[in-house]
Amino acid sequence: MLSSRTLARIAVGGMHSALRTPAPTAAAAVVLSTPFRSLSSVSQEQPINGYQALSGFQNKPASPSYFTTNPVYNELIVNLDYTYRQYRPISKPSKTAVRPNWLGKEAFTAAVGVDALKTSQYRLIVSKLNQLATLTPRPAPVEALFAQFAKTEEQLTQKAKVRVVDHLGRALATGRRKEASASVYVVEGEGKIQVNGQEASEYFNKSQDRESLLKPFEVTKLLGKYNVWAMVQGGGTTGQAEAISLGIAKALMTHTPELKPTLRKAGCITRDMRVVERKKPGQYGARKKFQWVKR
Incomplete structure (x- = not known):
């Protein structure tokens, strides 16, 4: 049995907690009474970058590449790999298949739709496209990719600028x-x-x-x-x-x-591409390491 003094303290504490807790507003009551599943079905704003915003809640983006630093490039790499795995059982890879002439780095950057494309990224995309080019016969989605990144007939007919001797003989x-x-x-x-x-x-x-x-x-x-x-x-x-x-x-x-x-x-007109290899962080030089002593 609780004493009368204890019961009085409990009653006073309950009154104070009721005063500190504000009554839920109408909007909060609607949110609290609405199940979480129904929040995604109701949309008050247009989708923004794969999201649908509603009362502070955000749905899962359409692609995991959204969370990367370069989502357009990463999504392209994922799609190329998925396309090859999807059609490889249907089409047999052939080493004698003719590969299209791909766009240059600058034109490829515009075709992909990014601001800049590194040389390593460009080479990786070309290697994925060359992998798709081995499929015979080529499905329609593969041909659509090739039409986007391959050179047109007009670009193939363009020739390099011819060097000429000027009027001074130079x-x-x-x-x-x-x-x-x-x-x-x-x-x-x-x-x-x-x-x-x-x-x-x-x-x-x-x-x-x-x-x-x-x-x-x-x-x-x-x-x-x-x-x-x-x-x-x-x-x-x-x-x-x-x-x-x-x-x-x-x-x-x-x-x-x-x-x-x-x-x-004689090797006089071949561009020598060799350059000095850069120094690596945590190393003495490009290849040389710092001396390491176990004890």
């Missing part, structure tokens, strides 16, 4: 190596070579750089028959000398297209 060409970029003018003359307004022998102190600079003239036996005026920037002396050498080789082909087999065999 041939302009561009060469790149590592971080160096060079614009080279080649004109018939007595064999003078100027780099950024200086003589090549003064600009390049190393004999190795001067030899790589003159390599296109030596393999074609045209040393002393053309004048060269080059403007180069970026990189070091080795990269600049090889960039100018590539520009000279291209300009010589403009003057005499018959020199192309000789220059290609």
Whole structure:
């Protein structure tokens, strides 16, 4: 049995709690009385980015790619993988299937519908499309994807700009190596070579750089028959000398297209894509690691 004093305390506490708890409003009563399932069935606003907003509740988005940093790109990769798995049992992969000519990186970025596309992302999409191209016969959805990302007949017929010799007898060409970029003018003359307004022998102190600079003239036996005026920037002396050498080789082909087999065999018109590998975080350099001692 509770004493009268205890019962009085319980009654007073209940009155205070009732005063502190406000009565539910009409809107709150509707929300509390409405089951959670029915909230998704009633929509007061238009869908926004895959969501339907209603009284602070948000439904599940249409795709999990919504939560990624690049949902459009990730959704495309998922769709390409799903399409290949869906039609692979129906169509047999063939190694001899003809692959379409895909769009370039810039045109591909516009076709995908993103602001920017990394080179690694572009290569991954192309590899997925090449995987779909092995299916024979190709289903209609696959052909629709190819029509979106493949080059049209007009784009295939477009040819590269033809280099010509200007009215002053000059041939302009561009060469790149590592971080160096060079614009080279080649004109018939007595064999003078100027780099950024200086003589090549003064600009390049190393004999190795001067030899790589003159390599296109030596393999074609045209040393002393053309004048060269080059403007180069970026990189070091080795990269600049090889960039100018590539520009000279291209300009010589403009003057005499018959020199192309000789220059290609000597490797003068092949762009050297090698660059210095970047340093990695947590390492001493690109490959070298810090010394590690167990104890």
